[in-house]
Amino acid sequence: MQPPAPSTVPAFGDPDDGAPGPLGLEMIYRDERHALVRFITRHRSNREDAGDIAQEVFLRLAQSEQTRTEPIARPRAFLRQVARNLLRDRAKSAAGRGELMHVPFEEDAISAANEVSRLEARDSLARIEAVMRRMKPKTREIFMAHRLDGLSYNEIAERTGMSVSGIEKQMAKAMTMLLQHAGRD
Template identity: 45%
Template sequence: MRLIPDEMEALLTPRLAEGDPIPPDDRLAAGSMLALEDLYHSQKPRLLRYFARRTDGQEAGDLLQESFARLAGTAAEPGKVIEEPEAYLNRIATNLLRNRAKSALQRSLGHHIPVEEANLRAPDLVAALEARDLLNRIQSALLKLSPKTRDIFLAHRVDGLSYREIATSMGLSVKGVEWHMTKAIAHVDRVMRRR
């Protein structure tokens, strides 16, 4: 490639003349951004392993991003020079993990109940035996019903079907379903009163 004299002169002349204003400080950070990108590429695998060993794997990427965001924020402060960015990045990573551990501890303490306030009663064995006895009596009462009456009773009381839905599914009238329910309820009531 051969340059003609005008192009060569344009390359050799300084871009800023003596009277030109200096660009603002926020435009001078291109070099530091390149250094940050190089630091990111060199430290990313090591930091990801560091975070993955100390947290669950899903948080490692977030912690890596937050570490570099804090580093970039500190590096962008005017007059702030970070002499050893790797050591500074390590300190940021350690502090992030420490802060997360403190937050987790505070959350767990928020759910803490003092022993004096905890309800530590043992299950009531007598009530459990009575409930089991009651269930056995109801079950034996239901087994003494005719299959059709038992099915209608269970469809309404257990499955929550309406009389109309039961009548439609069993090919009965609503009055027929009412008759079976009345019969079942009276029978269960008699068995329960006999005790």
């Protein structure tokens, strides 16, 4: 009996082809599912919705693997981008159906709580601004490009001429400073 002829297209799940395949997808699922649900939950209040969206993200990953010739270099980044796209699509769809949340309120009933919240937010913002003024200009620029402008590390690296790992280090410095000093001022 002769062995089957080698295929020109790697078999889905072939451990030698470098693509995730069923076993690789299972590992990615085990390794990334909880982090992905937490990521989605930050953008959604309902954990069940986050679980459903995570399942859809993994379904799309599995579907993309069937047509992909190269393995995904950064599965976590891929999963999060797919999740962002799904969240954006769902929000647009809900808005198109008029499902935006409109919560009526009595201004007098919440004015005191609203004032306290506004003062706390102002105080928190002042602490963050103070910490950001202490950052080196390059660190501050990178932090703002990522957090405020929404640029990816790759985009920032291209703009600044730095490596992605250099951008990651600068972001780590910025986050460390914010976490260490924001509560002290």
